[in-house]
Amino acid sequence: MLIIANWKAYIESPAKAKALFAGATRLASKGDHEIVIAPAAPYIGMFTGAKSLVRLGAQDVSCSTGGAATGEIAAGLLASLGVSYVLVGHSERRALGETDEMVTEKVQHVLAHGMTPVVCIGERERDTDAQYLTVVRRQIGSVMSALSPKERLALIIAYEPVWAIGKTDADAITPPDLAEMVLYIRKILSDYIPGRANAKVPVIYGGSAEPGNARSLGSGTGIEGFLVGHASADALTFAALVKAVS
Numbered sequence: 001m002l003i004i005a006n007w008k009a010y011i012e013s014p015a016k017a018k019a020l021f022a023g024a025t026r027l028a029s030k031g032d033h034e035i036v037i038a039p040a041a042p043y044i045g046m047f048t049g050a051k052s053l054v055r056l057g058a059q060d061v062s063c064s065t066g067g068a069a070t071g072e073i074a075a076g077l078l079a080s081l082g083v084s085y086v087l088v089g090h091s092e093r094r095a096l097g098e099t100d101e102m103v104t105e106k107v108q109h110v111l112a113h114g115m116t117p118v119v120c121i122g123e124r125e126r127d128t129d130a131q132y133l134t135v136v137r138r139q140i141g142s143v144m145s146a147l148s149p150k151e152r153l154a155l156i157i158a159y160e161p162v163w164a165i166g167k168t169d170a171d172a173i174t175p176p177d178l179a180e181m182v183l184y185i186r187k188i189l190s191d192y193i194p195g196r197a198n199a200k201v202p203v204i205y206g207g208s209a210e211p212g213n214a215r216s217l218g219s220g221t222g223i224e225g226f227l228v229g230h231a232s233a234d235a236l237t238f239a240a241l242v243k244a245v246s
């Protein structure tokens with residue numbers, strides 16, 4: 001599986017970051033999973049060139065291409081640090097005003113620098129008349145319709161229902177509901193990627209993935225990995241989660 005640790009802004013000490021990364025390196029060396037660490041931007045450079053099977057991720061990227069853009073972190077900067085994966089459109093960014101158009105622009109910058117965008121999508125709430133399905137369709141469609149057929153195969157979809165983020169395993173989505181959403185996401189993808197090729201786009205899940213629910217969410221639901229927030233900020237908890245899906 002692909003397991004992406006989104007440290008958010010939880011880790012505020014270089015020593016703790018190094019210890020967590022060392023733990024992730026041990027997990028990655030078992031070879032069962034692809035482990036990605038997405039530190040906050042100021043810490044990414046700490047791990048450039050590290051002798052580790054852990055791949056580097058970033059939590060966001062700028063819409064700008066660099067140059068006169070004070071404070072922005074352009075895709076070229078991330079690529080120069082050895083970043084492989086970039087989260088785009090995380091709900092905590094969308095909540096600050098990031099639009100579908102900005103998400104699309106960011107995805108294009110990430111692809112242009114040879115990195116893999118992890119496009120985060122997900123509804124804020126589950127309404128009874130199924131408007132949440134429309135939200136998910138719109139979020140995927142706005143990105144996919146702007147990409148070339150080849151680019152459409154170069155990204156990852158992270159389904160993260162906002163109502164399930166930052167809670168506990170009891171509040172996460174249930175395996176049957178997740179399986180249903182993955183089927184729906186695959187159906188949307190097939191509108192943009194004809195034939196069986198849409199299976200090449202991994203769909204992963206995020207939203208209170210914890211050691212207690214990772215196994216049940218990871219088997220039989222069609223997901224190919226996890227985007228892990230709070231459970232990745234503690235070495236023992238993260239190791240337990242990785243073990244649970246092994």
Ligand code: PGA
Nearest residue numbers: 165166207208228229230
């Ligand atoms: P969580 O966060 O695991 O803390 O719910 C997931 C995410 O927001 O990526």
